Every structure is written in C-alpha cells, then in structure tokens.
Amino acid sequence: MRMDKLTTTIKRQWLQEIAAGRKKIEYRAIKPYWTKRLKQVQRPFLLRLINGMQHKAPAITVRIDKVRKNTRRGDYELHIQTIVAVRNWDRRRERPYVQRREIEASELRLSILDNLHGRDRKFFTIDRQCQPRHLLAWG
DSSP, rough: OOOOOOEEOOOOHHHHHHHOOOOOOEEOOEEEEEEEESSSOOOEEEEEEEEESSSOOOOEEEEEEEEEEEETTEEEEEEEEEEEEEEEEEETTEOOOOOHHHHHHHHHHHHHHHTTTOOOEEEEEEEEOEEEEEEOOOO
16 A cells, blocks of 8 residues: 655754654644645654755654644644654664765865865874874964
C-alpha cells in the first residue's frame, strides 16, 4: 500500500529526540496551512522531517497513525507510530554525520589566509592525530 507523504522542517533538538525514540508526538500549530495539508492525506501517512534546507541535511521519515486536534493548546498532535528511515544522522552519537575529506596542505594554508582578513597571519597544518601544528608566522 502506497502512503501519502508530507515534508516539513524541524529543529535539530526535536529531530534528535525523535531519532532516539524519546519523542512520540510531533506538534504543529492549528493554522490554515496545516489544516489544508492534513486534510489532503489519508491516515496512516509518512511525515518527512528535515533539519535544514541543504542536500545533506539530517532527515527522518516517520509513520503517523493518528492526528489529534488539541484546541486547548492550539495545535495538531501527530502521533508517531514508527521510524521508517533516517538519513545523514548518527543514531548512536545522536548527531549529524560529519563529512570528512582530505585536503592538501596548500589548500589549508590558502583557506586560513582567506579567513584571517588582516589579523595576525599564521600557517598551520594538521598532523596525523588531527592536531594543529604551527608552521610559520609573520605579522
């Protein structure tokens, strides 16, 4: 069975709580925007929550089985049944995956020079233990 899917953004703190399984209800304000969107989908449906707008932003897709309108609080309660998919998120460390790449020493030197903008300029390199080592300084 193919389910409907909604996509929206979420703050990192709440994405972390949902991924860890500690947050079982996602709240959205009762506004015409959400009223219209929730009327267009049949339950259960998939809710894709993205932390940011970049291609590699952390995202989680959850299955929503129940939507409750809480007029007292002024929001919709989207009850999370299961986590369907997690993307660009380290569940063990509870943080986004760190993208590592190797760079040339000359590229690092240029990057540091570009970011100094007239301050005391110093060259650094990174040794095998990822510790900065001072190479040259002038000022």
